[in-house]
Amino acid sequence: MTRQRHPLVLVMAAILLEMFVIFAAPPALAEYADVVLNRVAEAAGMRPVIFPHWFHRIRFRCKVCHAELGFKMRAGANQIKMTDIIDGRFCGACHDGETAWSVENCDLCHSGKAGLPPGIFGGHETLGPGRW
Amino acid sequence: MNRCTAIMFVRLPCVPFTRFAKCLLVLMLVVARPSPADERIWAPIAKDGLRDPNGPAVKVLQQPADALTPLSPDTAGNQVRWVRALKEGQINPRASLRQPLVSEKYDKDVLLNLNGGMPVVRFPHSIHNEWLDCSNCHDHLFKKQRGASKISMFLILQGEQCGVCHGAVAFPLTECARCHSVKRTDAMAELEREEAAKALPSAAPLSPPAPTNERAPSPKKEGKGK
Numbered sequence: 058m059t060r061q062r063h064p065l066v067l068v069m070a071a072i073l074l075e076m077f078v079i080f081a082a083p084p085a086l087a088e089y090a091d092v093v094l095n096r097v098a099e100a101a102g103m104r105p106v107i108f109p110h111w112f113h114r115i116r117f118r119c120k121v122c123h124a125e126l127g128f129k130m131r132a133g134a135n136q137i138k139m140t141d142i143i144d145g146r147f148c149g150a151c152h153d154g155e156t157a158w159s160v161e162n163c164d165l166c167h168s169g170k171a172g173l174p175p176g177i178f179g180g181h182e183t184l185g186p187g188r189w
Numbered sequence: 190m191n192r193c194t195a196i197m198f199v200r201l202p203c204v205p206f207t208r209f210a211k212c213l214l215v216l217m218l219v220v221a222r223p224s225p226a227d228e229r230i231w232a233p234i235a236k237d238g239l240r241d242p243n244g245p246a247v248k249v250l251q252q253p254a255d256a257l258t259p260l261s262p263d264t265a266g267n268q269v270r271w272v273r274a275l276k277e278g279q280i281n282p283r284a285s286l287r288q289p290l291v292s293e294k295y296d297k298d299v300l301l302n303l304n305g306g307m308p309v310v311r312f313p314h315s316i317h318n319e320w321l322d323c324s325n326c327h328d329h330l331f332k333k334q335r336g337a338s339k340i341s342m343f344l345i346l347q348g349e350q351c352g353v354c355h356g357a358v359a360f361p362l363t364e365c366a367r368c369h370s371v372k373r374t375d376a377m378a379e380l381e382r383e384e385a386a387k388a389l390p391s392a393a394p395l396s397p398p399a400p401t402n403e404r405a406p407s408p409k410k411e412g413k414g415k
Contacts, residue, residue: 064208087237088253089266090358107239110358111267115256118282119358124322125286130353150286168246169239177357178239
């Protein structure tokens with residue numbers, strides 16, 4: 058009896074497997090190349106900053122920030138202080154209330170969950186910058 | 190799904206365990222079903238695992254799906270073919286903020302990994318130059334002189350050299366064939382043609398003016414990184 062399974066069982070198994078293939082949603086993931094900046098933020102009482110590369114690269118070529126504004130390419134190599142930004146350096150070059158929202162909108166950048174480690178997120182990490 | 194249901198009613202006369210075979214066939218068809226035109230899914234901002242879903246930002250910020258859906262699809266990274274999107278004018282990112290960067294234009298393709306096991310890498314300066322300034326890579330990541338920097342996949346996978354961007358922002362290192370794209374014989378033939386063109390300077394009027402020291406004549410110098 059055990060050798061001959063009812064065909065419905067097989068069909069059910071097939072359907073279950075299909076459901077698994079279709080509906081097994083990937084876990085909630087950051088968008089590729091999202092950067093968490095939290096070297097000084099939380100220590101200074103602010104939430105971590107989430108920087109979405111995808112949003113910015115639609116509007117600016119890499120060299121605008123990474124050559125003109127002086128952001129180093131290597132993850133973790135930039136020590137960005139809020140005072141720099143207020144003085145118009147780094148993010149402050151655009152986030153001045155004209156090109157983009159100004160620094161008074163703290164929560165729009167400092168929007169991360171508490172306790173996030175700094176680094177690049179969004180999957181496809183190698184041992185490299187994504188795991189910095 | 191019509192194919193699948195139809196199979197269940199087809200008679201397969203001489204196959205033992207016919208029903209089982211049919212079920213298997215259905216299962217295979219279901220798993221290998223043709224994908225719809227665009228099945229890319231981006232997590233909404235509030236569910237990205239990084240932003241506080243109770244904060245004000247998640248109500249204000251643009252959603253990835255809104256911005257990225259119209260762009261050329263890809264299977265990896267942001268699921269966007271960024272270079273194609275740029276070339277086809279789907280995006281028009283600014284090249285400078287205040288003063289335009291004055292940097293030389295250099296469009297030459299470089300063939301790398303000539304002696305390795307994988308197919309030869311074609312590094313297109315032109316595409317990288319669209320996004321980047323020379324100073325982003327030269328000379329701290331790669332020396333300008335051909336063969337002077339030993340490029341190693343081991344370092345790249347650890348986030349050095351190409352891996353500073355590829356694997357973090359640019360298309361990830363899972364896409365081997367996008368860089369390792371040239372058959373060795375084709376690469377060697379191309380290098381030979383270049384050599385021949387260099388021997389007859391009048392025969393190569395189209396090649397961009399390259400500094401003479403940037404292309405060492407011997408391809409053997411560019412090895413696997415040893």
